[in-house]
Amino acid sequence: MFNLVGDVSSAARILPDLNGEALFISHAKGAYLWDDKGRKYIDTALGFGAVLVGHADDDINSEVAEALAGSAAPSWAHIREHGAASALAAHTGNLTKVVFNNSGSEAVHLACRIARTYTGKGKIAKMAAGFDGWLDDVAFGNVSTQEAAFKDGERPSTPRTTLLRFNDFDDVERLFQEDNDIAAVILEPMLANAGCIMAAPGYLLHVQNVARKYGALVISDEVLMGFRRHAGLASHLEGLDPDLASVGKAIGNGVPVSAVVGKPEVMAVVEAGRAARGGTFSGNPMACAAVTSTLAKLDAADYKELTARGNELRDSIVEIFKGVGITITTSGYGNVFGIWLGDQEPRNYEEAAKLANPAFTKSLHLALREAGLMIMPSPYGRLYISFEHAPTVIEEMKASFKYAAAKLAGEYAK
Structure with missing residues (x-):
């Protein structure tokens, strides 16, 4: 057994x-x-x-091992966290404020919380068949679920999440006409977990423009695609200007780490304590060492x-x-x-x-x-x-x- x-x-x-x-x-x-x-x-x-x-890179592993030897959980602010945040923010344009988490799901969850707090609205719109984490709210409409395949005239929703059809230009405007409680739209630069479906020309900018017109924020979920096409955000390569982005995976080369990066005015709700954040292991020394050393490698790649x-x-x-x-x-x-x-x-x-x-x-x-x-x-x-x-x-x-x-x-x- x-x-x-x-x-x-x-x-x-x-x-x-x-x-x-x-x-x-x-x-x-x-x-x-x-x-x-x-x-x-x-x-x-x-x-x-x-x-x-690459797996088990000697330089990255050495930095992580040194951090582990100094204490896996020092509890309080430690010497590596500010450096890691600065290294990350140097790659994310005007998204200059950073909060570290441990997994992509956590980062998306926090980004959604920040968007709801900042706008005062309750719902997050995500792409049907997109994967933005396994937590309850954003797991709604994941690939292979019944609601992901919705048709015209339908709109699968929960009290906190509603769905958009990826690459359907008309569906974006229709969503905001139907619902005035949208705090943010989560975009993926490519619908990766549905088999790498590419965005149609102009589609992502269209979503951003419509969202802004109705007072919603744009969250770029870059846990998968961030730093994979270049040493930065994939959304910036597409000409987007997101308010928040979730990053993870490649920024630590396999060491568990993620982050929310955001515009200062949006992240101010976190600094003011209005949007709760936490996590015993968030921003831990090993994760921060991995971020700093990995980004240095990617800059030279x-x-x-x-x-x-x-x-x-x-x-x-x-x-x-x-x-x-x-x-x-x-x-x-x-x-x-x-x-x-x-x-x-x-x-x-x-x-x-x-x-x-x-x-x-x-x-x-x-x-x-x-x-x-x-x-x-x-x-x-x-x-x-x-x-x-x-x-x-x-x-x-x-x-x-x-x-x-x-x-x-x-x-x-x-």
Whole structure:
């Protein structure tokens, strides 16, 4: 009898058995994982986007270990927190005020609380099928739920959350005409957890403009995409001017840390004590050491080269499957993308739900795992590459995809 529910504490980490055997990871380094049997895998989950520098980076780990040796929980203000906040704020434009948390879900929750306090309004509008954390309010409308697939004339809502259809320009104006209690809209620069659905040209700016017209704030949820495209916020690359942003994952290279960054006038409600914040471990020394050392690494990293490397991999994967008679496409960016069975990437969640093929994705996951490459088994999953995924690693990945394509050809070739 196992005491751990479902073998793992987070449902996102559940994997199918391979040849009747469960997978348990022993350790990781760079671009690779090793299981408890000593088998080696190239990793493309990478802490679900958290590991961007590469697993177990020596410099980052050294800084974190030094912080741990000085006390994991000193209780009071400590010497690393201001430095980490300054390092983060230097990358987030006019969002210059910082509050640290421990997880992306916590950061989104706090951003929503700040928005409600600042505006005096009660509801948060989120993108249907977007993932903004697992806490009750924003878990409403997550991918694969019934309410995420709502149609014209419907508006799934709770007393604290309401939904928007991603890439539907008309639905934005309609929402605010229907409801005058919207404190903020949560935007994701890309609907990542729905399989990397890209925003239509002008859509994100349209949402921001309409929200501002009706007195709502804009929260950019950058827990996943922040610092992945460049050393800063993805929303700023899209020309957006959010009032608040939640960041996490890549800012600590896998060490648990997140933050809310915001404009000073909005964050003033926190400094005044009107929006409660807390957390015994928020802004702890190890997290702050991870942020400071990780951001220094990212400042020196070549994002352009990494993106080009990933886009070349995407093109190769499509050609590999084409060679065995299977048509696939990819969506996203070079260093984070989804794979779809079909010739057209989805433009919205309705199309994504129709394209999603759990059987194909599971078969692909298992075949690649046999070949030493780990991908998410969900049809809405993503492949990440880190700065440790050097050209030699990319070539290894191509070989694994060739193995998997050949194995799946009998069932999926046309």
